[in-house]
Amino acid sequence: MNTETAAGRFGRFGGRYVPETLVPALMELEEAYAAARADPTFDEEVARVLREFVGRPTTLTPARRLTESWGGAHVWLKREDLAHTGAHKINNTVGQVLLAKRMGKQRIIAETGAGQHGVATATACALFGLPCEVYMGALDVERQALNVFRMRALGAVVRPVESGSRTLKDAMNEAMRTWVSQVSDTHYVIGSAAGPHPYPTVVRDFQAIIGKELRTQAQAAFGKLPDAIVACVGGGSNAIGVLHPFIGDASVRLIGVEAGGHGLDSGQHGASLTLGSEGVLHGSRSLVLQDGDGQIQEAHSISAGLDYPGVGPELAHLAKTGRMEVRTATDDEALAAFYEVARMEGILPALETSHAFARGKELARELGVGKYLVINCSGRGDKDVATISARGVPPAVGVKA
Amino acid sequence: MSGEIAKAFARAKARGEGALVAYAMAGDPDLARSVEVFTALVEGGADIVEVGVAFSDPIADGPVIQGASERALKAGSTLKRVLEEVVPEVRRRCPETPLVIMTYVNVIMAMGEERFAKLARERGVSGAILPDLPPEESGALRATFDAAGVDLIPLCAPTTPRARAEAIAKDARGFVYCVSVAGVTGMRAELPPDLSQRLDLVRNASPVPVVAGFGISSAEQARTLSAHADGVVVGSAIVRAAHADGPQAAKALCAEIKRGLKR
Numbered sequence: 001m002n003t004e005t006a007a008g009r010f011g012r013f014g015g016r017y018v019p020e021t022l023v024p025a026l027m028e029l030e031e032a033y034a035a036a037r038a039d040p041t042f043d044e045e046v047a048r049v050l051r052e053f054v055g056r057p058t059t060l061t062p063a064r065r066l067t068e069s070w071g072g073a074h075v076w077l078k079r080e081d082l083a084h085t086g087a088h089k090i091n092n093t094v095g096q097v098l099l100a101k102r103m104g105k106q107r108i109i110a111e112t113g114a115g116q117h118g119v120a121t122a123t124a125c126a127l128f129g130l131p132c133e134v135y136m137g138a139l140d141v142e143r144q145a146l147n148v149f150r151m152r153a154l155g156a157v158v159r160p161v162e163s164g165s166r167t168l169k170d171a172m173n174e175a176m177r178t179w180v181s182q183v184s185d186t187h188y189v190i191g192s193a194a195g196p197h198p199y200p201t202v203v204r205d206f207q208a209i210i211g212k213e214l215r216t217q218a219q220a221a222f223g224k225l226p227d228a229i230v231a232c233v234g235g236g237s238n239a240i241g242v243l244h245p246f247i248g249d250a251s252v253r254l255i256g257v258e259a260g261g262h263g264l265d266s267g268q269h270g271a272s273l274t275l276g277s278e279g280v281l282h283g284s285r286s287l288v289l290q291d292g293d294g295q296i297q298e299a300h301s302i303s304a305g306l307d308y309p310g311v312g313p314e315l316a317h318l319a320k321t322g323r324m325e326v327r328t329a330t331d332d333e334a335l336a337a338f339y340e341v342a343r344m345e346g347i348l349p350a351l352e353t354s355h356a357f358a359r360g361k362e363l364a365r366e367l368g369v370g371k372y373l374v375i376n377c378s379g380r381g382d383k384d385v386a387t388i389s390a391r392g393v394p395p396a397v398g399v400k401a
Numbered sequence: 402m403s404g405e406i407a408k409a410f411a412r413a414k415a416r417g418e419g420a421l422v423a424y425a426m427a428g429d430p431d432l433a434r435s436v437e438v439f440t441a442l443v444e445g446g447a448d449i450v451e452v453g454v455a456f457s458d459p460i461a462d463g464p465v466i467q468g469a470s471e472r473a474l475k476a477g478s479t480l481k482r483v484l485e486e487v488v489p490e491v492r493r494r495c496p497e498t499p500l501v502i503m504t505y506v507n508v509i510m511a512m513g514e515e516r517f518a519k520l521a522r523e524r525g526v527s528g529a530i531l532p533d534l535p536p537e538e539s540g541a542l543r544a545t546f547d548a549a550g551v552d553l554i555p556l557c558a559p560t561t562p563r564a565r566a567e568a569i570a571k572d573a574r575g576f577v578y579c580v581s582v583a584g585v586t587g588m589r590a591e592l593p594p595d596l597s598q599r600l601d602l603v604r605n606a607s608p609v610p611v612v613a614g615f616g617i618s619s620a621e622q623a624r625t626l627s628a629h630a631d632g633v634v635v636g637s638a639i640v641r642a643a644h645a646d647g648p649q650a651a652k653a654l655c656a657e658i659k660r661g662l663k664r
Contacts, residue, residue: 015538017506019461021558021583022566023535163467169458176460181584183560279460280533282505291481294511295457 008197013313060217071366073371087379089120095206099116100187113168114304115147122156137167187269192235193312196283228253234306237380259301260328269302302331303351329358349378409484419634421663423447426469428478441648448467454504463587500526528552570607589616600629620661
């Protein structure tokens with residue numbers, strides 16, 4: 001089922017709000033993407049790389065101890081943390097870099113927050129032999145030294161961005177400014193299902209492999225579609241990827257969990273679906289955190305991947321129409337969930353992913369015994385151990401969280 | 402159509418000059434002192450004044466205007482305050498000079514398109530330039546602006562294909578803003594060699610004047626371009642001069658560029 005109501009529009013959201021200089025490049029991308037999708041050899045190539053290099057399909061794992069502990073629905077995990085580079089981000093970068101090669105582009109630029117999308121882009125560029133520049137807020141460069149090293153080791157040039165709040169939002173601004181000046185030979189790999197048309201569609205299609213695999217795996221594992229699927233939402237690429245193939249299945253509840261940060265009343269959060277208002281940021285009309293004068297506000301989350309004041313336009317549409325339910329989890333709840341999942345299931349989830357787990361217990365109980373809840377385990381938490389350990393030693397063994 | 406913009410170009414032409422469209426940031430260093438800057442631009446010879454309204458995420462702007470935006474936001478600049486505290490005072494001091502608001506579409510949306518158009522017209526604004534609103538997204542907004550008598554001035558880029566450039570020009574309000582370089586705002590030592598041909602193409606298709614902007618900072622550049630355009634836009638160079646040396650420096654720069662525009 002397609003929620004696109006017109007080219008690049010999802011209800012009131014989407015569109016292409018960019019400087020005129022970029023419009024022809026976005027039209028070229030739109031056409032090249034349509035041509036690639038119409039060419040079976042392109043899909044075959046993407047599928048081959050996902051299988052041979054990324055390690056797809058990722059597994060669907062029963063979370064037996066969480067199921068028992070939570071005392072409600074059967075809990076299963078879609079294991080994007082097992083994809084190469086440790087998160088779902090690689091699904092999109094492999095697709096977009098292959099597309100860029102097909103378009104004859106000579107170089108790749110990308111933005112990154114925590115560095116996961118930057119690492120995934122640098123990885124795809126190394127695999128396919130294209131030069132790669134990654135724009136990253138100077139504050140994030142300081143906070144995410146490990147991923148900065150990974151990108152540089154993979155041959156990418158990391159460009160720290162000193163403007164504004166020196167985080168993801170500013171990195172995206174700078175990547176767009178750079179793209180404007182080098183648009184003829186450069187492809188910009190956006191990592192979220194956000195940005196100007198056709199990016200929200202392109203990123204969603206490449207990430208929809210998650211949900212497509214889940215459909216098949218759920219049938220095989222428990223003989224029906226899940227009763228509910230939950231994913232964390234920052235810009236929303238893992239959420240739209242796992243949820244999109246189920247939009248037409250009325251029996252499947254779709255749930256997004258946003259960053260509650262220090263709490264929704266604190267003004268320090270990343271809950272753009274819950275508390276945002278309609279606006280234009282980074283090329284599309286969506287729900288954004290802004291003040292009454294239209295100035296974009298800084299988001300806050302313990303997880304850099306959810307620390308973004310906007311959200312992809314299709315998720316905004318799904319939330320506004322009620323097809324997707326939206327909840328939030330605070331920094332503290334996500335941290336508690338991180339330890340709970342580590343100790344109950346032997347998985348260190350990413351802090352982003354921990355937000356989805358943080359709502360797992362209440363969702364499992366709401367659904368009830370005999371129902372099936374799938375949590376999209378979007379990434380692994382190794383990247384976050386510095387952040388988490390800085391908050392203190394792990395809780396004593398025997399204390400669940 | 403506001404008419405004031407056409408008159409300003411006609412006055413410059415009658416004097417044998419290309420028009421100078423001069424940009425400064427409202428609220429840099431604060432709202433009151435930016436009024437002095439705008440006044441100085443007109444005293445230096447600006448024919449049309451672009452009033453920049455700061456946005457937190459200016460994707461079309463280079464470092465100079467980004468810096469000005471940050472200073473203006475810190476000083477409390479908002480679209481509402483610019484329309485209340487800056488525009489009326491500049492209009493009072495310089496009643497003949499058309500004012501054009503330059504900002505990003507989100508700032509207009511937050512105020513409400515209709516409310517902005519009505520308020521802007523009441524306060525004496527002639528037009529608006531929104532660099533992140535390409536033609537495909539501008540239909541409804543332009544109808545609203547047309548109804549209020551505010552010109553939505555379109556931009557044309559070096560990457561815009563010929564037929565698209567002609568379509569943009571044919572349908573333009575106020576003037577056509579031809580972006581000279583693929584890039585963000587900011588001074589450039591050299592402008593692209595094919596710029597003059599592009600300006601000729603747009604000018605042939607346009608019922609309204611055509612100006613070149615982005616990268617222009619010297620009288621020499623203005624002189625070269627004035628053979629192919631009805632005027633030039635100077636922004637970053639003025640913002641930098643005003644920030645470093647005050648309104649008089651901005652006035653002197655306008656006067657110098659204006660000398661380059663004499664035919």
